[in-house]
Amino acid sequence: MNKAPASVWRRPTHFLAFGLGSGAAPFAPGTFGTLAAIPFYWLLSELTLGWYLVMIAITFVWGVWLCDKTSRDLGVHDHSGIVWDEFVGYWLTMAAVPFSWEAALWGFVVFRVFDVIKPWPIRWADRRVAGGFGIMVDDVMAGVYSWCTMHLWFWLH
Numbered sequence: 144m145n146k147a148p149a150s151v152w153r154r155p156t157h158f159l160a161f162g163l164g165s166g167a168a169p170f171a172p173g174t175f176g177t178l179a180a181i182p183f184y185w186l187l188s189e190l191t192l193g194w195y196l197v198m199i200a201i202t203f204v205w206g207v208w209l210c211d212k213t214s215r216d217l218g219v220h221d222h223s224g225i226v227w228d229e230f231v232g233y234w235l236t237m238a239a240v241p242f243s244w245e246a247a248l249w250g251f252v253v254f255r256v257f258d259v260i261k262p263w264p265i266r267w268a269d270r271r272v273a274g275g276f277g278i279m280v281d282d283v284m285a286g287v288y289s290w291c292t293m294h295l296w297f298w299l300h
Contacts (some may be wrong), residue, residue, distance in 0.1 A: 147224045148217060159227060160213035166224035176226025177255055180233040181247050187234060188242035195238060202231050203279060211275025221278045228282035232258065235286030240293055253292050257285040 147167035150157045158164060165179035166172040187195055206227045213225055236254045240246050261269055261281065265288070269281040 148222075150216065151224070154216070156209055157213050157216065160209045160225045162226035162230055166226035168224075172224045172226055173229050173258060174255060176229035177233050177251055177258075179226075180230040181251065183230065184234055184237050184247060184250075185242060188237070188240075192239055199231065199235055199238065202227075202234065203283060206231050206279050207275040209275070210278040214275065214278060220273065225278060228279045229254075229258065231279065232282030232286035232289070235283060236289035236293060238290055240297070246293075249296070250289065250293055254285060254289040257288045257292075258282060261285070262288065 147161065148157070151161045151164060151167050152158065161167055161172075162176040162179050165175045168175035187198055190198065209227055210221075210225050214220055214222060233250065233254050236250045237247070240250060257265070258281075265281050265284045268277070268284060271277075272280055
C-alpha cells in the first residue's frame with residue numbers, strides 16, 4: 144500500500160511530483176498518475192507537433208529537477224507516489240497520435256504495460272540510473288516503446 148507523505152499537500156514541488164496528488168492514491172499510484180495525465184494530453188494535443196515535442200522536452204527537464212528534489216526531501220530514491228515521470232512518459236507515448244478517447248485509453252494501456260513489465264533496457268536503467276534523471280528515464284524509455292507500439296498499430300490499421 145502506498146503511504147503518501149503529508150508534504151504532498153503542503154509543498155508545491157511534492158504536489159507536482161506526485162502528479163497533482165494522483166500519486167497519493169492508496170494503491171497503484173503509477174496507474175492513477177497515468178490516468179491523471181490524460182486530460183493534459185487532451186489539451187496538449189491541440190499543439191502542433193513541434194510545440195508538443197518542445198513541451199515534452201520542457202516537462203522532462205523540469206521533471207528531472209522536480210523528481211530529484213522531491214526524492215531527496217523524502218529520503219527515498221523513487222517513492223512510488225512520484226508520478227511526474229508517468230505524466231511525461233504517457234505524453235511521449237501519445238506524440239503525433241490524433242486525439243480520440245479510444246486512442247487516449249489505448250495509449251494508457253500500452254504505456255502501463257511497458258512501464259510495469261520494463262523490458263530491456265528499461266529495467267536496467269530503472270535499477271542503475273540514480274537521481275531525478277533515473278526516476279524520469281525509465282518512464283521515458285517506456286514511452287518510446289509505447290510510442291512505437293501506438294504508431295505501428297495505427298500504421299497497420
